[in-house]
Amino acid sequence: xxxxxxxxxxxxxxxxxxxxxxxxxxxxxxxxxxxxxxxxxxxxxxxxxxxxxxxxxxxxxxxxxxxxxxxxxxxxxxxxxxxxxxxxxxxxxxxxxxxxxxxxxxxxxxxxxxxxxxxxxxxxxxxxxxxxxxxxxxxxxxxxxxxxxxxxxxxxxxxxxxxxxxxxxxxxxxxxxxxxxxxxxxxxxxxxxxxxxxxxxxxxxxxxxxxxxxxxxxxxxxxxxxxxxxxxxxxxxxxxxxxxxxxxxxxxxxxxxxxxxxxxxxxxxxxxxxxxxxxxxxxxxxxxxxxxxxxxxxxxxxxxxxxxxxxxxxxxxxxxxxxxxxxxxxxxxxxxxxxxxxxxxxxxxxxxxxxxxxxxxxxxxxxxxxxxxxxxxxxxxxxxxxxxxx
Amino acid sequence: xxxxxxxxxxxxxxxxxxxxxxxxxxxxxxxxxxxxxxxxxxxxxxxxxxxxxxxxxxxxxxxxxxxxxxxxxxxxxxxxxxxxxxxxxxxxxxxxxxxxxxxxxxxxxxxxxxxxxxxxxxxxxxxxxxxxxxxxxxxxxxxxxxxxxxxxxxxxxxxxxxxxxxxxxxxxxxxxxxxx
Amino acid sequence: xxxxxxxxxxxxxxxxxxxxxxxxxxxxxxxxxxxxxxxxxxxxxxxxxxxxxxxxxxxxxxxxxxxxxxxxxxxxxxxxxxxxxxxxxxxxxxxxxxxxxxxxxxxxxxxxxxxxxxxxxxxxxxxxxxxxxxxxxxxxxxxxxxxxxxxxxxxxxxxxxxxxxxxxxxxxxxxxxxxxxxxxxxxxxxxxxxxxxxxxxxxxxxxxxxxxxxxxxxxxxxxxxxxxxxxxxxxxxxxxxxxxxxxxxxxxxxxxxxxxxxxxxxxxxxxxxxxxxxxxxxxxxxxxxxxxxxxxxxxxxxxxxxxxxxxxxxxxxxxxxxxxxxxxxxxxxxxxxxxxxxxxxxxxxxxxxxxxxxxxxxxxxxxxxxxxxxxxxxxxxxxxxxxxxxxxxxxxxxxxxxxxxxxxxxxxxxxxxxxxxxxxx
Numbered sequence: 001x002x003x004x005x006x007x008x009x010x011x012x013x014x015x016x017x018x019x020x021x022x023x024x025x026x027x028x029x030x031x032x033x034x035x036x037x038x039x040x041x042x043x044x045x046x047x048x049x050x051x052x053x054x055x056x057x058x059x060x061x062x063x064x065x066x067x068x069x070x071x072x073x074x075x076x077x078x079x080x081x082x083x084x085x086x087x088x089x090x091x092x093x094x095x096x097x098x099x100x101x102x103x104x105x106x107x108x109x110x111x112x113x114x115x116x117x118x119x120x121x122x123x124x125x126x127x128x129x130x131x132x133x134x135x136x137x138x139x140x141x142x143x144x145x146x147x148x149x150x151x152x153x154x155x156x157x158x159x160x161x162x163x164x165x166x167x168x169x170x171x172x173x174x175x176x177x178x179x180x181x182x183x184x185x186x187x188x189x190x191x192x193x194x195x196x197x198x199x200x201x202x203x204x205x206x207x208x209x210x211x212x213x214x215x216x217x218x219x220x221x222x223x224x225x226x227x228x229x230x231x232x233x234x235x236x237x238x239x240x241x242x243x244x245x246x247x248x249x250x251x252x253x254x255x256x257x258x259x260x261x262x263x264x265x266x267x268x269x270x271x272x273x274x275x276x277x278x279x280x281x282x283x284x285x286x287x288x289x290x291x292x293x294x295x296x297x298x299x300x301x302x303x304x305x306x307x308x309x310x311x312x313x314x315x316x317x318x319x320x321x322x323x324x325x326x327x328x329x330x331x332x333x334x335x336x337x338x339x340x341x342x343x344x345x346x347x348x349x350x351x352x353x354x355x356x357x358x359x360x361x362x363x364x365x366x367x368x369x370x371x372x373x374x375x376x377x378x379x380x381x382x383x384x385x386x387x388x389x390x
Numbered sequence: 391x392x393x394x395x396x397x398x399x400x401x402x403x404x405x406x407x408x409x410x411x412x413x414x415x416x417x418x419x420x421x422x423x424x425x426x427x428x429x430x431x432x433x434x435x436x437x438x439x440x441x442x443x444x445x446x447x448x449x450x451x452x453x454x455x456x457x458x459x460x461x462x463x464x465x466x467x468x469x470x471x472x473x474x475x476x477x478x479x480x481x482x483x484x485x486x487x488x489x490x491x492x493x494x495x496x497x498x499x500x501x502x503x504x505x506x507x508x509x510x511x512x513x514x515x516x517x518x519x520x521x522x523x524x525x526x527x528x529x530x531x532x533x534x535x536x537x538x539x540x541x542x543x544x545x546x547x548x549x550x551x552x553x554x555x556x557x558x559x560x561x562x563x564x565x566x567x568x569x570x
Numbered sequence: 571x572x573x574x575x576x577x578x579x580x581x582x583x584x585x586x587x588x589x590x591x592x593x594x595x596x597x598x599x600x601x602x603x604x605x606x607x608x609x610x611x612x613x614x615x616x617x618x619x620x621x622x623x624x625x626x627x628x629x630x631x632x633x634x635x636x637x638x639x640x641x642x643x644x645x646x647x648x649x650x651x652x653x654x655x656x657x658x659x660x661x662x663x664x665x666x667x668x669x670x671x672x673x674x675x676x677x678x679x680x681x682x683x684x685x686x687x688x689x690x691x692x693x694x695x696x697x698x699x700x701x702x703x704x705x706x707x708x709x710x711x712x713x714x715x716x717x718x719x720x721x722x723x724x725x726x727x728x729x730x731x732x733x734x735x736x737x738x739x740x741x742x743x744x745x746x747x748x749x750x751x752x753x754x755x756x757x758x759x760x761x762x763x764x765x766x767x768x769x770x771x772x773x774x775x776x777x778x779x780x781x782x783x784x785x786x787x788x789x790x791x792x793x794x795x796x797x798x799x800x801x802x803x804x805x806x807x808x809x810x811x812x813x814x815x816x817x818x819x820x821x822x823x824x825x826x827x828x829x830x831x832x833x834x835x836x837x838x839x840x841x842x843x844x845x846x847x848x849x850x851x852x853x854x855x856x857x858x859x860x861x862x863x864x865x866x867x868x869x870x871x872x873x874x875x876x877x878x879x880x881x882x883x884x885x886x887x888x889x890x891x892x893x894x895x896x897x898x899x900x901x902x903x904x905x906x907x908x909x910x911x912x913x914x915x916x917x918x919x920x921x922x923x924x925x926x927x928x929x930x931x932x933x934x935x936x937x938x939x940x941x942x943x944x945x946x947x948x949x950x951x952x953x954x955x956x957x958x959x960x961x962x963x964x965x966x967x968x969x970x971x972x973x974x975x976x977x978x979x980x981x982x983x984x985x986x987x988x989x990x991x992x993x994x995x
Binding site: 003004005006007008009010011012013014015016017018019020021030031032033130131133164207208209211212213215216219220223224235238239242246308309311312313314316 | 571573574575576577578579580581582583584585586587588589590591600601602603698701702703740783784785787788789791792796812815816819820822823826876879884885887888
């Protein structure tokens with residue numbers, strides 16, 4: 001087990017998951033000294049009836065919801081946040097509930113900055129102070145969630161706001177809020193969340209606390225993905241949503257890895273979604289790490305990916321390789337529904353080069369020169385990384 | 391932005407569920423009183439509790455609830471729903487009506503409900519434990535085995551009990567619960 | 571991985587771990603806008619020179635508003651009030667608690683009084699009594715066992731009324747937990763052994779009791795693995811800082827785990843032995859751990875079987891059949907206790923009759939077992955145990971644990987069997 005000489009770990013978010021968990025919200029708010037939340041969400045969540053489920057769950061609580069602001073769009077803008085802040089103040093709200101994917105959570109976090117600091121100017125927050133007393137903030141993940149809801153991050157107008165305190169106080173994961181989605185729409189956020197959890201525990205700086213969370217996240221996703229895609233039993237969908245929510249905590253506690261940096265750059269350059277890029281790159285990044293760095297892919301990865309029985313049956317020296325193979329298996333198994341190579345996405349070669357170039361500097365020290373391009377090239381053809389030390 | 395487009399939302403009611411839980415609480419309260427007269431174990435449990443024992447089991451934020459406690463003569467009594475003027479020594483709150491529904495439709499036993507953090511208890515721990523044991527015994531009297539076996543960890547083997555407790559005890563609890 | 575129908579998990583403590591983690595104290599204090607912390611500790615810790623690295627870390631930049639080193643072994647109301655008064659007089663604005671479980675509990679109690687500006691702890695007993703953030707609290711554990719730096723409850727005795735008051739609140743979670751290997755370096759072998767087994771018990775019960783969930787599971791497995799890999803090293807080579815750091819991390823992970831999944835009969839019975847015979851908590855845990863797992867086998871045998879992996883490694887797990895694993899897990903824990911007994915020169919007990927005080931007197935005489943059994947039924951942890959225990963059951967467990975014999979599993983009154991593997995009686 002790897003313990004670095006020094007590390008920090010923090011998770012502010014309390015997870016409340018399962019049957020009738022929404023009904024706890026009024027009690028939970030009151031125990032944080034709040035009585036009147038503003039619900040911030042998007043049109044899709046309203047149309048799918050999610051907001052109504054929350055309002056029904058409020059039944060018998062005797063409390064009032066300040067307003068339901070449903071103006072969040074896929075790209076979160078400062079104007080949206082400001083509108084929400086005006087509504088929050090006009091109604092005398094004291095807490096925030098976000099329903100939906102990351103854009104809703106981003107808006108909620110920025111809203112919290114504004115109303116807790118009694119300001120209208122987001123741009124004043126250059127770097128966020130440590131000891132902000134923010135309003136109680138509850139996230140309700142839906143099938144649109146990416147894991148960023150539980151993270152330390154908010155992105156408004158492309159600008160990043162980051163602080164431990166932006167993590168929500170509670171993530172309420174209620175099966176009723178996890179509506180059925182198309183297969184690709186189920187797979188992609190899950191694989192991206194998994195990619196981030198995998199990356200966190202294949203870093204040199206990995207520590208036992210974040211590893212525990214990462215293992216839980218990876219195992220929940222690996223065990224439930226197939227079932228959630230084919231049929232979607234309540235249990236599997238809930239398991240998947242838990243895995244995704246936990247990945248946000250893991251991601252917040254790990255340095256940015258080469259895989260997510262590449263996915264981000266590739267998404268920006270090609271217009272493909274971050275989820276898709278991350279999913280395609282996941283096994284290839286891992287394969288490259290395994291073959292080119294000694295420490296980072298530990299045999300322990302096999303445990304959450306393949307389960308305790310397969311892990312224990314494998315020879316110790318083989319576990320690293322088997323772990324990577326198992327990840328390949330999972331991603332390739334989804335090829336019926338999503339592309340799994342960059343070739344299928346028709347990405348021209350010069351973009352691979354410029355993408356690699358963009359991240360090369362930050363990671364060359366760790367993974368050697370040319371590493372980034374090697375990952376992209378193997379992901380292009382869907383082949384194993386050639387060369388490297390094994 | 392027109393603020394009036396986003397109205398305030400008052401929470402609705404859940405009258406039927408509240409009525410159901412109120413009825414169940416009434417039955418359980420009466421049954422505890424009855425069992426305290428008939429069942430040796432329940433009698434002993436109450437005997438160990440202090441003379442001012444007064445338990446309020448209720449649903450947040452606005453009920454229903456029930457109170458069971460000892461009267462001036464030390465007799466165990468179901469004391470209705472109104473805590474006004476009573477000195478509660480054990481306050482067991484169910485966090486919301488849905489939690490109470492899970493408990494009183496026997497989908498979650500008292501222990502599972504505690505494990506699921508559905509209850510918030512103020513009072514001393516030994517009293518709470520004693521009361522949970524009493525509740526379990528009363529449930530074995532009130533309900534058919536198939537339901538109670540969901541509500542308790544292990545169903546008492548009736549063969550280990552005297553025939554008196556097995557049949558007569560049950561009848562007596564029923565009679566005393568539903569008559570005045 | 572089992573996904574419960576419902577679960578909650580919270581661990582909002584900033585963990586700072588490392589061989590020199592304490593050196594970050596000024597930064598931690600600054601991040602919570604504190605300039606005048608109060609240090610709370612006990613005589614033992616202070617006597618062992620463990621406040622020195624804390625003072626050194628604070629350096630010239632931060633001046634502590636006082637050091638209170640008179641916390642008794644059992645935290646009580648009077649001490650809490652006393653410290654609160656000193657805190658106010660010195661105009662402190664945060665607390666650094668350096669010590670084991672009782673120091674932490676005391677510090678949490680003080681924090682309630684000074685934050686709520688009250689003199690009466692009684693007003694804050696029970697769930698939901700606290701509604702606001704308290705003053706910053708930094709926990710620096712000096713043993714690797716209790717996990718109190720990660721738990722949300724404080725237990726404080728009121729000797730006048732002869733009751734133990736329970737304060738469960740998320741607001742009591744410390745703001746920081748500082749896991750510094752230097753703080754446990756001087757821990758004697760026997761203490762290292764039973765505190766580590768305390769953490770082991772937290773993790774094993776967390777993995778098998780009613781409120782288990784994915785995160786309590788993964789933190790428990792991690793804790794058990796770290797303890798099994800490092801406990802012998804920590805006992806035999808006290809100066810092995812890597813082992814010390816590993817055990818400190820394990821204890822915090824186990825704390826995180828059981829604070830969210832709760833614990834069962836082992837703790838219920840252990841608390842009662844502690845209350846009646848004044849045996850240190852960790853000692854009770856070491857002895858009772860195999861018995862608790864054994865008693866619950868028909869309910870959670872498959873889970874106990876899975877623990878063979880973090881305890882004995884992958885090969886041991888793989889070479890055993892599923893139905894053999896639960897008993898092998900229990901055997902491994904018994905062996906661990908025997909090995910620790912050897913390694914500590916007979917100081918680590920493997921059964922209740924072997925527990926002795928400093929003068930070598932037996933601490934748990936056989937005749938008090940019935941009192942212990944009766945008291946343990948009233949312990950809150952019983953709620954979360956997979957199987958029920960009545961007085962006779964608890965007494966049976968205690969008698970066997972006293973002698974050091976395994977339970978006669980045929981005699982256990984079994985409810986519905988839920989174990990996924992069949993374990994032979």
